[in-house]
Amino acid sequence: MRGSQWVPGVRAAATYEARWLPRDLVAGLVLTALLVPQGMAYAELAGLPAITGLYTSILCLVAYAIFGPSRVLVLGPDSALGPMIAAVVVPIVLADGDPGRAVALASVLALLVGLFMTVAAVAQLGFVADLLSHPTQLGYINGLAVTIFFGQLPKLFGFSVEGEGLFADIKGFVTGLDETVPAAVAIGAGGLAVILVLQRFLPRAPGVLVAVVGAIAAVTMLGLDDVDVVGPLPQGFPPFTIPLVSLQELGMLAAAAVGITLVSVTDTISTASTFAARAGREVHGNQEMAGIGAANLAAGLFQGFPVSTSASRTAVAAAAGAKSQVTGLVGAAAITLMLLLVPGLLRDMPQPMLAAVVIAASIGLLDIDGMVRLWRQRRVEFALAASAFVGVAVLGVLPGIAVAVALSVLNVFRRAWWPYRTVLAKPDGVDGYHDLHQYPDGVRMDGLIIFRFDAPLIFANARTFREEVRRLAQQEPRWIVIAAEPITDVDTTAADMLEELDEELNAKGISLVFAELKHPVKEKIDRYELTRTIDPAHFYPSLDDAVAAYRAGFGP
Structure with missing residues (x-):
C-alpha cells in the first residue's frame, strides 16, 4: 500500500461535497437510534457492561472514518462476535472471581484483533477471507444464530442460567421456566414482536428505537420493579486506558483473536463487496483490513471490545441517504453528547428488551433458505454447512470457527484429491x-x-x-x-x-x-x-x- 492510501479519510475530506451534508446528518441521527440499543445489547451478549457497547461504537466509528476506505460501511459491536468474545472472556472472569476484569480482557482482545488486522493489511493478506467458504460460513452463522437465540431466552423470561454451550442453555432454560417473571416476558416478547413486525412490514421504520422507547415507558409508568433494568450509565467520554493481563491470559486471548479476525475479515469483505457493487465501486481488501484494524485498536484503548462490519446498520445508513463516513461521525458525536449531557436517559431500559434486540439480530442471522438451496443444488456442500453448524452447536463458538476453517480447507483438498x-x-x-x-x-x-x-x-x-x-x-x-x-x-x-x-x-x-x-x-x-x-x-x-x-x- 502506498503511503497516501493509509489514511483514506483525508482524501475523502478533501473531496467532500457540501451538498452531501444534510443527508449525512439525517442518516447519522437515524443510525444513532440503532447504534445505542444494539451497542448496549451486544456488549451484554459479550459478557460486558452495557456502557462498553457505547464506548466501542464511538471509537470504532471515528477510527474507521479516518482509516477505512468505504464511504458507507458502518462498523460497531456485532452479534456474531459477541458469543466469541464471551467464550474467552467469561470463563477467565468467573475463574478469577473479579467481574471487573472483563473489560480489560475484552480491550486486550480488541487490541490483538486490531494488531492482527493491521499486520495482515501491511502483508497484503486480504485473501485470508477465502479460508471460510460460503457453505461452511453459512453453517457456522446458522449455528451461531441458534446458539445466540437460546442463550438469550432466559434473559427474555427474566432469569439467568448457569452453563456453557447450546445444549446447556436449552436445558437451563427448560428447567428454569418456573422462575419466569411475567412482566419481563411481556416486555421482552412485546418488544421482539414490535421489532420483527416493523422489520417485516415497515422496514424503513426504526423498529428497535420504537420497541426500546416503548419498553422504557412501560417500566417507568407501570412501576415494574421486578424487571431488571440497565441502571445509570457513567457520565462522560470513555477514558484512555492501557489494559493489562497476564501472559497466560494473553495466550488464550491471542488464540481467540485469530478466530475473531478471520470472521471479521470475511464478514467485512462480503458486506463491503455487496454495497460497493451497488455503487459501482471496487473493494480493496487490504485497505478494509487496515480500517478494521484501526477501529479495533481505538476501541481497545478506550475500554471497548472487538468490532466488525454490520450489514444491517450499513443498510440502515444507506437507506437513510448516507453519502460518506460523516454519517458515522455524526453517530459517534450523538452518542458522546448523550453520555455527556443525559447519561440517565437509558437507565430504565429493561434487560429483557436488550435480550429481544439480540434475539431479533440472531433471527436475522439465520439463513434457512440458504441451507435448503445447498441441499437442492449440491449435497456435499450442504454436508459441509451442516458439519459447521454441528461444530458450533456441540463444541462451542470458538471451536466451531476452527471446525469451519478446517472443513473449508479439507474441501479444497478433497476436490484436488479426487478431481473429476x-x-x-x-x-x-x-x-x-x-x-x-x-x-x-x-x-x-x-x-x-x-x-x-x-x-x-x-x-x-x-x-x-x-x-x-x-x-x-x-x-x-x-x-x-x-x-x-x-x-x-x-x-x-x-x-x-x-x-x-x-x-x-x-x-x-x-x-x-x-x-x-x-x-x-x-x-x-x-x-x-x-x-x-x-x-x-x-x-x-x-x-x-x-x-x-x-x-x-x-x-x-
Whole structure:
C-alpha cells in the first residue's frame, strides 16, 4: 500500500461535497437510534457492561472514518462476535472471581484483533477471507444464530442460567421456566414482536428505537420493579486506558483473536463487496483490513471490545441517504453528547428488551433458505454447512470457527484429491472432443483413448491419476492422450509418478501423450527432465493435432 492510501479519510475530506451534508446528518441521527440499543445489547451478549457497547461504537466509528476506505460501511459491536468474545472472556472472569476484569480482557482482545488486522493489511493478506467458504460460513452463522437465540431466552423470561454451550442453555432454560417473571416476558416478547413486525412490514421504520422507547415507558409508568433494568450509565467520554493481563491470559486471548479476525475479515469483505457493487465501486481488501484494524485498536484503548462490519446498520445508513463516513461521525458525536449531557436517559431500559434486540439480530442471522438451496443444488456442500453448524452447536463458538476453517480447507483438498476425470469422444454434429458421460454415443478411435483429469497434478492426487491411467491401459490402446488443459501444475511427486508410469506403459507398448499442456507446466516438465522417458514428440498443442498424428502413424 502506498503511503497516501493509509489514511483514506483525508482524501475523502478533501473531496467532500457540501451538498452531501444534510443527508449525512439525517442518516447519522437515524443510525444513532440503532447504534445505542444494539451497542448496549451486544456488549451484554459479550459478557460486558452495557456502557462498553457505547464506548466501542464511538471509537470504532471515528477510527474507521479516518482509516477505512468505504464511504458507507458502518462498523460497531456485532452479534456474531459477541458469543466469541464471551467464550474467552467469561470463563477467565468467573475463574478469577473479579467481574471487573472483563473489560480489560475484552480491550486486550480488541487490541490483538486490531494488531492482527493491521499486520495482515501491511502483508497484503486480504485473501485470508477465502479460508471460510460460503457453505461452511453459512453453517457456522446458522449455528451461531441458534446458539445466540437460546442463550438469550432466559434473559427474555427474566432469569439467568448457569452453563456453557447450546445444549446447556436449552436445558437451563427448560428447567428454569418456573422462575419466569411475567412482566419481563411481556416486555421482552412485546418488544421482539414490535421489532420483527416493523422489520417485516415497515422496514424503513426504526423498529428497535420504537420497541426500546416503548419498553422504557412501560417500566417507568407501570412501576415494574421486578424487571431488571440497565441502571445509570457513567457520565462522560470513555477514558484512555492501557489494559493489562497476564501472559497466560494473553495466550488464550491471542488464540481467540485469530478466530475473531478471520470472521471479521470475511464478514467485512462480503458486506463491503455487496454495497460497493451497488455503487459501482471496487473493494480493496487490504485497505478494509487496515480500517478494521484501526477501529479495533481505538476501541481497545478506550475500554471497548472487538468490532466488525454490520450489514444491517450499513443498510440502515444507506437507506437513510448516507453519502460518506460523516454519517458515522455524526453517530459517534450523538452518542458522546448523550453520555455527556443525559447519561440517565437509558437507565430504565429493561434487560429483557436488550435480550429481544439480540434475539431479533440472531433471527436475522439465520439463513434457512440458504441451507435448503445447498441441499437442492449440491449435497456435499450442504454436508459441509451442516458439519459447521454441528461444530458450533456441540463444541462451542470458538471451536466451531476452527471446525469451519478446517472443513473449508479439507474441501479444497478433497476436490484436488479426487478431481473429476473422464474419457473424451467426438460426438456427431458437435465440434471438438467432449465428456463420454455427456455424449455416450460419441465416436472413439480404435487404439486411442483421450483422458481428461480436471485438477493440478500434485502429490495428493498422483496415485488417483496413476490408477485411472492403469485402468484405461487394460483396454490395450496404442496411445493414451492426456487432455491436459485443466492441469495447471505438476509437482515433483507427480513428476516421479509420470516417469514411472510412462516406463510401465512403454513396456506394454503404450505411449503416454499430452495435448493442450500449458506452457508454464511444460517448462516444469522440461526442468524435471521427464522427456528422458516421455517422447518429446508426444506433446501436442491441441487434441486435433494429437489425433491427426495418431492417424498419420496408425491409420484411420
